[in-house]
Structure formats: structure tokens, C-alpha cells
Amino acid sequence: MNSTQLKQLAVVTITDVDRLYAEHAKQMHEKIDATRDAYFGFIFPITRSDLNAVSQAFGLPAEVANHLALKSREFSTFRAPGRKFGQLTNHIYGASILALRGKDLDSGLAGVNDRTLPELVKAEEATVLEIAETRSSWFGRIYFPAQAFANAIGVFGGKVDANTLFDLAEKYGFASNAGARKTIRGDFGIAVWLTMLGRAP
Secondary structure, three states: OOOOOOOOHHHOOHHHHHHHHHHOHHHHHHHHHHHHHHOOOOOOEOOHHHHHHHHHHHOOOHHHHHHHHHHHHHHOOOOOOOOOOOOOEHHHHHHHHHHHOOOOOOOOOOOOEOOHHHHHHHHOHHHHHHHHHHHHHHHOOOEEEHHHHHHHHHOOOOEOOHHHHHHHHHHOOOEEEEOOEEEEEHHHHHHHHHHHHHHOO
């Protein structure tokens, strides 16, 4: 999956979603598993309303977001025994929006580094904070090691030091020290990660 012509999420179609899961399922599963490992094995389920709210922040058409929710549940391997459908997860959604933009799943965030990340967050501040607010009801109560978010950016080719992420979160009031461990509030960390996947050039 390597395209030199990037799409805005606002013009992604239902057909694009179908094509993604039909043609790139193997690589998608690999990246989702790698993202799970990046977050130290944690899986983050999301509701359809969460997905729709985040999609709205990105300008993804409502009918496409609804179709993405359906296809993601069919695609997901995270499911209870005996259940027909799996659960929506941040990992699936994040990989999907990067790929739907025409970005390569291995190198789509290659331009994200210690210098460019703060610039990208500043440029997309409204989106980051909107997504953080949307996810705050659950992720706002959980703090993750800054390294987890650095790892998750790295899955898609970015290279950001955990300290850079911590400093950024601290600037916006979403960071906390836990002894010697630097942690970031989950809603902000997830918002930064998703915004990079949805908007990074």
C-alpha cells in the first residue's frame, strides 16, 4: 500500500473502506497486532458513538464512518467466544484512517519526529483537543507511560522520543509524574496519535 496521491478523509467513500479490508487485511492485522504490542498488550475498545465523534472531527462523512464501524467489527479478532462480530478498537480505527488517506502502513508517519510533532499538534490543536474531550469519559481517568505513545507512533514509521511526548502533554496539562515514570493522560495521548494518523502530511 503506497500511494503518492493523498486523500482528505472528507472525500473517502464506502467503496474505499470495502477495498481496504478486501485488499489489505493481512497487513492491517499485522499493524493492529503491532499497535497492541506498542501499548504493552492493552486493547482499547471504542463505541460506535466514539468512532462517529472522532470521525466527525476529521470530517469523515457520516455514512462512511458508519460503514467503517460495521466493517471494523466484522474484521476485528477481538471478540468474545461465540460472538459473530468483534469489538471496535482504537487500533483498527487508527490503522484504517491512515490507510484510507492513501498513506503506507509501514511508513505513513515517517515525517513525524521530535521536531515536527509539536508543530503538527500546534497546527491541529483544535482537532487534538476535540478528540481528547470526546474520549475523556474513559481515557481521561487513565494515565499511560509516555513510552507507549512513542511506541505506537513508531508502528507506522514515526520516530518520537517519549520525553518529547511528555513535554507536549505537560504543556497542555495532560502529563503527570508517577515516581520516576513519566505518564500521559490517555485522552490526550490517544488524541495526538489519532490526529497524526488522520492528518500528518
